[in-house]
Amino acid sequence: MAVGKRILVVGGVAAGPSAASKAARTNPDAHVTLFELTDTISYGICEIPFFLAGEVRQEDLVVHTPASLGKEKGVEVRTLQLVESISTARRTIVVREVATGRVYEERFDRLVLATGARPRPLNLAGEQARNVFPVRSYDGACALRRYLETEHPRNVVIVGGGYIGIEMAEALRSRECEVTVLERRNEILHDLDAPARAFVADILARRGVRLVAGAQVVALPVDASQRVSHVLTPDGSYPADLVIVATGVIPATELAGTAGIRLGTRGGILVDQRMQTSVDGIFAAGDCCEYRDIVTRKWVYAPLATNANRAGWVAGQNAAGGRAAFPGVLRSTALRVFDGEVARTGLTAEEARDAGLHVVAETITSRSRVPVMPGSAPLSVSLTAEHETGRILGGTLWGTEGAVLRSHALAVALHQGMTLEQFQKTDFAYAPPFSPLWDPLLIAANALEKLRTHGTRP
């Protein structure tokens, strides 16, 4: 297969610019063009809660302008272009120029789809009211910040108790709002271990954030000023000057689906290790894709910026004739919540059981530093392993310091399929201001290995 010279990338933000830059770098002879519907091609979507809290300035959200991506990375950028369809037979895309309505066709040798995701709608009247905001786009974030600074909302209702919902709760609490989080499931942060969820819930309660679990929003009544005044659930009514919808995202894959590219059960594009779709020469990366879970080898939908960047990089390299493999995802995630931090990587015990694995799991609480050192704080580690083999399946860490960066070691161990017995002998750097002599990760591995082999707790 000849190396593609004409590489088109559809979509900005994270995977698209990553793929385009890497393609241009991999094959300097290729002509790489990036198409984006909005006029912002690359910004820090994960920084939006911190921008809304006032910790990050608006101009600092932008990572690359169309000009800088062109100049620094050698990518032609076309903004305000809607890619309407793909002809897999003719190897072309049909593009509509938003400003003029002009429709034109572009030929490709290789195509990278990075069409991203869109907020999961509530499908309720009132969702389009002027005080209801999803948290998904640069423009939306700027509009929300303007709203905060001009309207000074007092009562804020956040619909959704996932990572974004919790980060938004902190951001708005820091603006002195009264914040209520409504979560339709029975718990917030459902992909964390139960004690980690309790840790976060406790911090939120102490900081005056009201959490309501099992709260399915059923109506968003709109008043005469075209604003939602209350958020209604079967069990209560929550007054709202502002409603944030943080109910997650769904892959934006109409373009791929219509072109006959194979989608998964979650609606994401299915890709091989090279990030190639079911159509030869068409690659995909980012929130429009499903990925293989490294631990279970099953398909998962994990719309995270880290995955988008790593996968975009692999897609871009392969689109330009390189040979790169994407190993899959661990769904590693980190969360700061006020003075607390939480990280997870791999599977929780519940997820491992759901995947049909026979598991052992243990939670230990150690310290972030040698216990007698100033600043030493509790640090908890929850580990899950396969019962028969001792292979580590996942872990969650939480505390007020040292949780997130410690999870890095566990991520490497999961990529390598390490057992508890191998992991528990790791030679970690140590000094009293940074960890106990036996790092909490090792204490957790030792405890779980004991439980696994002897059925006893240390």
Place this chain on the structure above:
Amino acid sequence: MAVGKRILVVGGVAAGPSAASKAARTNPDAHVTLFELTDTISYGICEIPFFLAGEVRQEDLVVHTPASLGKEKGVEVRTLQLVESISTARRTIVVREVATGRVYEERFDRLVLATGARPRPLNLAGEQARNVFPVRSYDGACALRRYLETEHPRNVVIVGGGYIGIEMAEALRSRECEVTVLERRNEILHDLDAPARAFVADILARRGVRLVAGAQVVALPVDASQRVSHVLTPDGSYPADLVIVATGVIPATELAGTAGIRLGTRGGILVDQRMQTSVDGIFAAGDCCEYRDIVTRKWVYAPLATNANRAGWVAGQNAAGGRAAFPGVLRSTALRVFDGEVARTGLTAEEARDAGLHVVAETITSRSRVPVMPGSAPLSVSLTAEHETGRILGGTLWGTEGAVLRSHALAVALHQGMTLEQFQKTDFAYAPPFSPLWDPLLIAANALEKLRTHGTRP
């Protein structure tokens, strides 16, 4: 080979108590006895600089008393006992009771030697003066703290610019002393990469610590009050109210050597993966041993508390009839120096070249958090890999936050023999308050892989 019922352990502090506890746990039918020359069997030797700085209280230095080790771990403890010799033929040790002078013999089925190390002497008259202190023992640390609090020394000279010397410099600077560090080599912290050394040297200079490299101490003149008044080098004379000797340690292996147990070129006991010495049934662990370097598989002397504890644990388990293997050491070390932190694991580029490897190395400077986040600070990573294969050989990290805990991930990668290409695709947990989207570890791996494969810098 029958499981030993009578297990004797020689030496306290770290490896000895670790081995004794693990042996008693592994075989509850065994009788485990620990012999220690002093009356302190287990204390936090790494906390001594922080104790001297006033950050840690004296009572908090003690980890286990003889009574607590007996009660909690089921180990018989005999303090103030000097083990004088081993008969490998008769399977006995000869012990002298310090208080009475009584000499007695004890039979063993298994013996664990944890005789530790002693300060490397300067071999100069004046070394025993009452204002000259090594940094090695609990008693010594307590005596030094009393000296500081009663004599209020102003001019302090620290001989030795290794980890302990630097930690002591900070401790004494925090007590408002004028601190001079004399290092006989041409640089402090010789086992760090040059830019990491420069980072530490810069912090020390800003904090008013005077560093003198290439300064070989040749005399310690003693005044009428039996104190050293000056420290003399060929190039200068340094007034001293207090002299700290931190020139490293040498293995204390006379007992083993006299018994015919095989020693290495650095004077340490040589052990196999089970921590067994050249004599069947006699194990060793801790600062009296040499270990295999995981990266080079060569013998190294790495007297660190982490190694002592991990190796003691393996020795104790095997002495009690268990089956455990010690994978070797990475010489992972961490250092806090005022507001800076440094960690290394595996080989530096220089060490790798000395080991005969064909290496590529690269240093990058990224940030500890997303650059635009409050608190984001420079974070540097220096990585070394094998040129032909891309196998990671080692790394050093430094900055004001996030360096030490990030080194944990690298340690796991080194244990696993990972290549840059494997490592650069790790799915690390990410949120803007904890790291850039591409973690500095990944940026470093990407940069070095580019250099390795294309000979270019990114």
